[in-house]
Amino acid sequence: MTIREFKMPDVGEGLTEAEILKWYVQPGDTVTDGQVVCEVETAKAAVELPIPFDGVVHALLFEEGTTVDVGQVIISVQTEAGAAEAPVQEAAPAAAVPAPVAAEPEEPAAAARQPVLVGYGVSTASTKRRPRKAAVGAPAQNGTAPAAPAAPVLPAVPAQPTGERPLAKPPVRKLAKDLGIDLAAVVPTGDGGVVTREDVHAAAAAAIAPQVVSAEVPAAAPAVQAAEVPASARETRIPVKGVRKVTAQAMVGSAFTAPHVTEFITLDVTRTMKLVQELKDDPDLAGLRINPLLLIAKAVLVAIRRNPDVNASWDEAAQEIVLKHYVNLGIAAATPRGLIVPNIKDAHAKTLGELSTSLSELVATARDGKTSPADMQNGTITITNVGVFGVDTGTPILNPGESAILAVGAIKLQPWVHKGKVKPRQVTTLALSFDHRLIDGELGSRFLADIAAVLEHPRRLITWS
Incomplete structure (x- = not known):
């Protein structure tokens, strides 16, 4: 038996994190290639995540309600040794000195796979990492959760070359910084692969919404219900x-x-x-x-x-x-x-x-x-x-x-x-x-x-x- 790991993919064209809303499986459950195992929420939308291989759930690494960085392992699965599996290739890490990784042999069938998500991958320009919560059903090593290598990248559109600084003029860089957009995750359309102002706006438009409301959709539920706030609470x-x-x-x-x-x-x-x-x-x-x-x-x-x-x-x-x-x-x-x-x-x-x-x-x-x-x-x-x-x-x-x-x-x-x-x-x-x-x-x-x-x-x- 082999333990395989499934990492949080980039489900929204360059987003760096997502919150696990709901698990659809538990340790011991059998899963098949393409089966939805959980629902996550990003800054853009709620997305169901399918797992790309068969096996038996070994452990869920995060609880519901936890915000997880893209590229971190969220679930481990026991698979049969030698079984046909979709290869998990490691993306080049964002660090200046790449760490050695063991790559599994790629199979032709995997290359033809059409991923359900926007892309399995992590924005390599992101270095933000938040403390991980205690793993569910998996012991920590040396008192901390194991670090996860970057997830495989299968982008739906061309991206900036890994490790290279995105090409953009200073005003465009300032705009991206003001809007909180990672230039490395923006798809360039300018000549020679230059990121334009339009590219930055396009990346921001999918994730934002003006502070305005339509009559056609019910109002958003409050973040904190009144019943959840103790009477003695002052804030x-x-x-x-x-x-x-x-x-x-x-x-x-x-x-x-x-x-x-x-x-x-x-x-x-x-x-x-x-x-x-x-x-x-x-x-x-x-x-x-x-x-x-x-x-x-x-x-x-x-x-x-x-x-x-x-x-x-x-x-x-x-x-x-x-x-x-x-x-x-x-x-x-x-x-x-x-x-x-x-x-x-x-x-x-x-x-x-x-x-x-x-x-x-x-x-x-x-x-x-x-x-x-x-x-x-x-x-x-x-x-x-x-x-x-x-x-x-x-x-x-x-x-x-x-x-x-x-x-x-x-x-x-x-x-x-x-x-x-x-x-x-x-x-x-x-x-x-x-x-x-x-x-x-x-x-x-x-x-x-x-x-x-x-x-x-x-x-x-x-x-x-």
Whole structure:
């Protein structure tokens, strides 16, 4: 019999740690190649981990709720000697002097394996190591937990060469530092393998979410239940990790990198609310989720078509404005695991029915905690609905790499001058925050005014399309 070890893989394109949420196996259980053995949570999403070989569980090295660095052994399995196994190759360690490792012979079948995860591997640039908790079912050696060599790397995309310093200009390095992004884990797209500002933003976008909330997803569960706090307690400390940690880093970076400007407009959306009801009653749209957010999203897309320069990003390294000829529309959502901003890819090319379907799928996936990192990457502009809490408006912070974010306030029945008379009308306030490097006051004002014009007179969804 041989003891084989399975290490915490990089489940999120360069993330350095993950928390073990739940074990699906116990010592003595038989496992097969590809069987899910545990669920872990990273700063991006919750992911189920399949084990890449057969055997009998020997020991679980960490308890549920433990945060484990990528590359550390989390489970050991007894396998039969000489059995066909997926080889575990060691990645080059981050230390300057590589330690010798015993490599097992590689089999052709293993090379053809399609990993379920983003990649089995560890970011070699990370030197951060936290103290390990006591192992479950495995004794410590010399009073400490055994050090784990780096895990095998099977990246889905090209990465920086192991041991080499990533190529990037000083402004890009500063941006990565501000956003808490490991440059060694960023996939370069610049000439000669140079990491660009866009590459850093793309890496950050999947892990961050603005401090905004969508009406479509239930509010996140509190980190500490009131019943868990003793009556005598005067304060409670909550570890900053996961989504909240990355969100905080990204928001600080965004606030102090892009010069924010916020403009507001209050408008009568009575006609839009009537149209929502008419569309709900339309048999051709039966089975689709029709709500105000759908028409607001469509209004934003129409306004972008009329003002295409707002759909852009700022490339600090190249000193260029990058105009996007597509719209990946982000919808901010609060989930039980924290705030995320998945986006609808190529939303500009979708019909109203297709947009409704995409919104419904986005909401369902976020509610189930199954939003993938790819769903949160490469957004171009974001909508957030703060009105669900009865809030009139706010000043949202830009999602890094994007040019604008629209906050939608509560829709309330208010006195409004309509056709020369004061009448009760459905009224809301929109707030648009934008990057003043990309969007000047005139362009930002015209964009916001166009959104409002569509919502005041929704027939413009047709006449302006």
